[in-house]
Amino acid sequence: DARVTQTPRHKVTEMGQEVTMRCQPILGHNTVFWYRQTMMQGLELLAYFRNRAPLDDSGMPKDRFSAEMPDATLATLKIQPSEPRDSAVYFCASGADRVDRDGYTFGSGTRLTVV
Amino acid sequence: TQLLEQSPQFLSIQEGENLTVYCNSSSVFSSLQWYRQEPGEGPVLLVTVVTGGEVKKLKRLTFQFGDARKDSSLHITAAQTGDTGLYLCAGRYNQGGKLIFGQGTELSVKP
DSSP, X not given: OOOOEEEOSEEEEOTTOOEEEEEEOOTTOOEEEEEEEETTTEEEEEEEEETTEEEEOTTXXXXXXXXXXXXXXXXXXXXXXXXXXXXXXXXXXXXXXXXXXXXXEEOOOXXXXXO | OOOOEEEOSEEEEETTOOEEEEEEOSSOOSEEEEEEEOTTSOOEEEEEEOSTTOEXXXXXXXXXXXXXXXXXXXXXXXXXXXXXXXXXXEEESSTTOOEEEOOOEEEEEEO
16 A cells, blocks of 8 residues: 655654654655644644645744645655754655546554653 | 645544545545555556546445545445455546645554
8 A cells, every 4th residue: 555654653752853754655645734633722734835836835834834845755854943842743645637636545543742 | 735635644444444535625526536555556446437426336345426526535434454454535626737645544453
């Protein structure tokens, strides 16, 4: 089965440190999403890309978060500097053109803890 | 702000019971999806509905899209312990647009 791969699975870091999360979308998928999941807020959309171009990052705190797709096989989400309130599970999802039929495939997430 | 309201937030039932989860919005969806998420994993797609009034069945799960395409429901018949998990609805307000998730329904089915 094709999978979305996220690394690392777990990350514990100190406040103020830079955090980089990586995502390898499914080969051939041209849309990539970054979501953040917490108990209080549920799944929040942070950013999404189509054909590697950023389409919407309005859900992302711009002062500390950045999302990029350096190539079609890699999406990154960076937090600098990290804060305790950034603690959450971060999911990457990818999809092809027929997303209304086939939906998105999610990775297993990166559980981030900022202490 | 486009909101997707899901209810109930928590549901604890006995094996064999039936249940319904609701997903509502004040805006019209171009499509709506239901996902199921297990602990430590990402959401997994169950179904997509596109046409108003559409009904889809997946074994004991029945999904309905409202005629006006503003609401949807998930009905589970004779729930089993394996149905335990977080059920999420997610809607798109225009084709190719971003996918917005509801808060989710945490279902616990007890033996």
